[in-house]
Amino acid sequence: MDLPENCDVRCLIVENDDEARMRSVITAQPVLNNGVALDYVLETEAGIPFGRNRAAKEALARGDDLLVFVDDDETVAQDWLVKLVNGYRNSDAVLLGGPVRIAPPSVKLTRLQAAIHDSLIRRHQKKEKRAQEKAARSTNPEITIATNNWIAETRLFSDENIWFDENMRFSGGTDTKLYQTVKAKGFVTGWIKDAYAYETLPVERLSFRYQFQRASAHGNTSFLRKLSKKPQSRYTLFLRIPVKVIQFTFLALLIPFARGDALLKLAQKSGIFYGKLTAALGKRPPQHYSQTTGY
Structure with missing residues (x-):
């Protein structure tokens, strides 16, 4: 260096x-x-x-x-x-x-x-x-x-x-x-x-599970910060559930045709939204780094 x-x-x-x-x-x-x-x-x-x-x-x-x-x-x-x-x-x-x-x-x-x-x-x-x-x-x-x-x-x-x-x-x-x-x-x-x-x-x-869990942890922590400033944000989040279900279904259907991009987007976007939902329900962020693999 x-x-x-x-x-x-x-x-x-x-x-x-x-x-x-x-x-x-x-x-x-x-x-x-x-x-x-x-x-x-x-x-x-x-x-x-x-x-x-x-x-x-x-x-x-x-x-x-x-x-x-x-x-x-x-x-x-x-x-x-x-x-x-x-x-x-x-x-x-x-x-x-x-x-x-x-x-x-x-x-x-x-x-x-x-x-x-x-x-x-x-x-x-x-x-x-x-x-x-x-x-x-x-x-x-x-x-x-x-x-x-x-x-x-x-x-x-x-x-x-x-x-x-x-x-x-x-x-x-x-x-x-x-x-x-x-x-x-x-x-x-x-x-x-x-x-x-x-x-x-x-x-x-390099797995769906890991990408989902990591996104979920980040989604939870970021939404908890937002809730501390705007508590009413949890209600608008719940109203978005039907739209998100449609979006995630569409991404799942694209997986065979999108070179892995749809799979990664599905893992990360659904993970972030799930993390926000858990935050809205009062749950603290998951302990994503409580166990390590050496990386």
Whole structure:
């Protein structure tokens, strides 16, 4: 990985477990081949927001100005960090993100898995195109910044007291909530179109069930936030049930003809709507990340 000019760069691994299982692997090479020091900390409080907040606390303890996140199932382009930092320096944004592309599969996939994988690739391509179009029209675009490709000023944590919500321990969506909080406070956010990260999808995620469950968790958490501001939204949601049933039936009929796109849409759209319905009925988000596969 190339390094940006006039930057003191350190890499940090936050292991989220009850004991240090990976310390020896990570500390075996305390300095990477490009000269960057590699740090390791153990966060024993289980849950994604605890791991993310621990990274922020470590950055603040060192006096760092910027914090960068990338997921552990991703690789990055060689100039990724250079692009991120230059994008930050050339904007007024305090929180910025970049595109995540789907990497080629590392194992042979079944026909169903391949159909979902290819459909996810097309979905990411459309999402990236929409983000680029929004960024071209505005210096403060409405593009949700997720921690899979993320750079922000650490003062958001120290000065503004904006943190990842630890009450959402296993449900997911805390990065979306943090982004929305940053926007609500009037800060500028940005998009760096050529800072690429690449995600490798494990086969466990290439199923209808997984895509449905993940969408359901996100639908639940997002609708709970909406209900906190507009409680009457639950009633309009119930009125939409007949229309949604027709829509989902139509998508099911398209599955044999749509190269996996209809299957993925059915899983995600029905999952989101189901998650909203459970939120409207007063149920908390499912603990989507309570069990992990190592990815």
